[in-house]
Amino acid sequence: QVQLQETGPGLVKPSETLSLTCTVSGDSIINDYWSWIRQPPGQGLEWIGDIYNIGSTNYNPSLKSRVTISVDTSNNQFSLKLRSVTAADTAVYYCARRGEGEHDAFDIWGQGTMVTVSS
Amino acid sequence: SYELTQPLSVSVALGQTARITCGGNKIGSKNVHWYQQKPGQAPVVVIYRDNKRPSGISERFSGSNSGNTATLTISRAQAGDEADYYCQVWDTSTEVFGTGTKVTVL
Numbered sequence: 546q547v548q549l550q551e552t553g554p555g556l557v558k559p560s561e562t563l564s565l566t567c568t569v570s571g572d573s574i575i576n577d578y579w580s581w582i583r584q585p586p587g588q589g590l591e592w593i594g595d596i597y598n599i600g601s602t603n604y605n606p607s608l609k610s611r612v613t614i615s616v617d618t619s620n621n622q623f624s625l626k627l628r629s630v631t632a633a634d635t636a637v638y639y640c641a642r643r644g645e646g647e648h649d650a651f652d653i654w655g656q657g658t659m660v661t662v663s664s
Numbered sequence: 665s666y667e668l669t670q671p672l673s674v675s676v677a678l679g680q681t682a683r684i685t686c687g688g689n690k691i692g693s694k695n696v697h698w699y700q701q702k703p704g705q706a707p708v709v710v711i712y713r714d715n716k717r718p719s720g721i722s723e724r725f726s727g728s729n730s731g732n733t734a735t736l737t738i739s740r741a742q743a744g745d746e747a748d749y750y751c752q753v754w755d756t757s758t759e760v761f762g763t764g765t766k767v768t769v770l
Contacts, residue, residue: 590699590707590750592759605758639706648754650697650712657706 547571549640549655557634557662563627567640567655574621575599578643580651581614581625583636591636595643596623630662666755668762675768682738684765686751689732694753696734698727701748710749711736741769 553565567579581593594604596614604612613626627634637657644652669687676682686696696714699707709718711727714734724739738745746769751762 589764590752590761592761603757607758644709644712644718648695648759650709650752651699651707652709652712652718654706654708 547642547653549642549653551638551640551655551658553638553658553660555659555661557630557660558664559631559662560629563625563630563634563638563660563662565625565638565640565658565660566622567624569621569623569642572642574616574618574623578647578649579614579616579623580641580643582639582641582651582654583634584639584657585633585636588636593625593627593638595647597647632662634660635662636660665758666753666760668751668753668760670749670751670762670765672763673766673768675770676738676741677770678743679740682741682745682767684736684738684749684751684767686734686736686762687732688734688753688760691732691734691753692730694729694755696727696729697752698725698736699750699752700745701750702746707750738767741767743769745769 548570550568557563578597580595611628616623639657640655641651642653643649698711700710701707710725714729715727726737749765
C-alpha cells in the first residue's frame with residue numbers, strides 16, 4: 546500500500562523560504578511522477594510541479610521562478626522549496642503521485658500539511 | 665491561460681442523478697480527471713482519462729467528454745457523495761484544475 550506523508554514547518558515568515566518534505570512508503574521514488582499541489586483556505590487546487598526520473602522537473606509557470614523540487618533517493622523522499630513567500634502562499638500543501646505517468650491523474654495523495662505565512 | 669469552469673453548486677435528491685459539468689475550450693481533445701474532496705480530507709480521484717474508474721470507486725461514478733464540456737455523473741446519489749468535485753486537465757505547460765463544484769444531497 547503506497548502512502549505519502551508531508552512534513553515541515555507550519556509557520557513561515559514573509560520573504561523566507563517554505564520547505565516541505567514528502568516521505569514515500571510502499572513505492573520507490575525512482576519510479577513514477579511525484580507532485581506538489583496546494584490549496585489556499587476555502588479555495589481550489591493549484592498544481593505546483595512534478596519531479597520524475599530522479600531529477601527531471603516540470604513547474605507551474607506562475608510559480609517557476611520561486612520553486613525547486615528535488616528528490617532524496619536514499620530516504621525515498623522528495624522535497625519542495627518555495628522562496629520569497631507572501632501571505633498568498635498560505636495553503637494546505639499536498640504531495641501526490643501520478644497514477645500512470647506524465648499528465649496522468651494523481652492517484653495517491655498525502656494527508657496535506659497547513660502552512661501559514663505570517664510574521 | 666486555459667480555464668476550466670464548473671458550476672459553484674449542484675443539488676441532487678437522494679437516489680437521483682447528479683451531473684457536474686467542466687467547461688473548457690476544446691476540452692474534448694484533452695484527458696480529463698475528476699476528484700472528490702470531503703471536508704478536511706485530501707482529494708480522491710474518482711474518474712481519470714475522461715471515463716475510467718479507479719479500483720475501489722463505485723460504478724455509480726461515470727464520466728464523459730466531448731466538444732467544450734466534460735461531465736461527471738453520479739447515479740443513485742447517496743449522502744456520502746456530498747463533497748467538492750474538481751476537474752483537471754493538462755494544457756500546454758501546466759496542470760489546470762477546475763473551479764470546483766459543491767454537491768449537496770437533499
